[in-house]
Amino acid sequence: MSAPTAATVSLTVRNPYDGGVVGEVALADRTAIRAALGQGAEWAARPLPSRHQRATWLNAIADAVEAERESLARGITAESGLALKDTRVEAARTVAVFRFAAIEALADRGESFSGDITADGRDRRAHTLQLPAGLVAAMTPFNLPLNQVAHKLAPAIAAAAPIVCKPSERAPLSGLRLGAIVAAAGVPAGAVTVLAAEPEAFLDEVLAEDRVAVVAFTGSVAVGKMIAGRLGYRRAMLELGGNDPLIVLADADLDEAAALAVTGAFRSGGQRCTAVKRILAAEPIADALVERMVARTRTLVVGDPADERTDVGTLISADAAASVEQRVATALEAGARLLLGGTRDGALMQPTVLDHVPRDADLVASETFGPVAPVIRVADLDDAIAVANATPYALSSGVCTRDLQSAMRCVRELRAGTVNVRELPGYRSEVTPFGGVGDSGLGVKEGVREAIRAMSFTKLYTLPWT
Structure with missing residues (x-):
């Protein structure tokens, strides 16, 4: 999906191999970024879509990506210079991300506890619910420009957490195309927004918006540490590279x-x-x-x-x-x-x-x-x-x-x-935990299941046993 407000500045995307123009992208200005974040925050206040509905959306997205795999792979190659052998694998992995997310959307991983496990315990039962943490803002890098965006959008949809995602300005076309596929699958406006923007403008608006509950960033150590230093009492998902x-x-x-x-x-x-x-x-x-x-x-x-x-x-x-x-x-x-x-x-x-x-x-x-x-x-x-x-x-x-x-x-x-x-x-x-510590991140894991957890919070409620 695109930003709610039209942008006034455009970006020319060129093929790194031959310099040819691959596409023109409209960049969202600060007003458009604020509008997208506001729309996401408003969506967060709505009743949650059912698990069945979330899974239906995710499977529809997977079906659409599957149908367009070859075209998507060639698009990634054109804007990033990655070999077609690799981008075909990336497109297939993207299908898997949404399939796994659909499965996880159906899974209720709440727990139950007895209140009578201590000498002075009470005859009550405690239960947990996993609920969306709130508005998610995400930024992805130029490498794997389709699958990186999928790893942000799919768990957000599964968790029912609204998300505003900015693909890399160096390879934005694949992420924007995935946003259009998400919209065509029926995901409501406000639940998912993918927009192109200058990274500084996007980050400034994200960090200034108190209703942003989670910032998910994949990229450089310097930017990741800056985000962590400015984020305050909000959750960060930082994947900052490796020296493996x-x-x-x-x-x-x-x-x-x-x-x-x-x-x-x-x-x-x-x-x-x-x-x-x-x-x-x-x-x-x-x-x-x-x-x-x-x-x-x-x-x-x-x-x-x-x-x-x-x-x-x-x-x-x-x-x-x-x-x-x-x-x-x-x-x-x-x-x-x-x-x-x-x-x-x-x-x-x-x-x-x-x-x-x-x-x-x-x-x-x-x-x-x-x-x-x-x-x-x-x-x-x-x-x-x-x-x-x-x-x-x-x-x-x-x-x-x-x-x-x-x-x-x-x-x-x-x-x-x-x-x-x-x-x-x-x-x-795509479903296993992934992430690091030190300059590689904060230890918060990616991967479909872990990202859903990171975009959720646990609510406890108790009931009398009888």
């Missing part, structure tokens, strides 16, 4: 580990918070692992993201690619060894494999959002865990080992919201 390690121990299946490292580092051009950002390779097998990684990377097709053969498309912009290129150059100056890639053409960054990357190089000390596979050599599991935890981020991780004790040590000791054994850090189901 893939630990490869001496007993690992090296073909499997190399496949995970290459897929995790280069899928979606490395522009994922759960991309493999650091490969921590045990010294005894590091040479063999790197050899396999280089061989696999050479097979990747790099280029036009709309070509079905392409594995790695562009970054979101030439500036973003230039930033990654500079980070690689700085790591090389610090002693890293370039094995493959390292160059760019406009927004197209070649998949890059580096070995012997210094542990304190900025490339691996902070999040690098691009197709880079930096290998850090470690002595053993103790060393790997120490290096993995030596970052302010704590989102996700993967570990390649055939030893259960080593795997469980990683589960216990890695500072991360997720530990995946013999799998990518980015592996998840």
